[in-house]
Amino acid sequence: MERRQNLEHTSLLVLSLLSREDMYGYQMITEIQKKLDSSFTMKEGTLYPILKKLEASEAVESYEQPVPGGRIRKYYHLTAAGRQLLRREEEAWHTYEKSINQILKCESGGILPEGS
DSSP, X not given: OOOOOSOOHHHHHXXXXXXXXXEEHHHHHHHXXXXXXXXXXXXXXXXXXXXXXXXXXXXXXXXXXXXXXXXXXXXXXXXXXXXXXXXXXXXXXXXXXXXXXXXXXXXXXXXXXTTO
């Protein structure tokens, strides 16, 4: 498998969300919870370092936009480099998933022998 740049699989979730539309941080967190039926939650302490790393690698750009009430909200936008990274991350994920499924579906019907 191609050597990965140490991006976690959570980066794949963020890239995938941003491929659909520009979003702000809390919006991403709630979308992930909604789409994954709350079986996985992403905390701000996980999301923002990922966004910072993606922004430093120029996969994501941020911009600020005023919202009602006079506040400024920071949105994130997927760049062309980010779309390429998303494709590579999706391929790596599918390779990983296929490998895991091959192990889980071994001829004995699972990893553990009966009676374990």
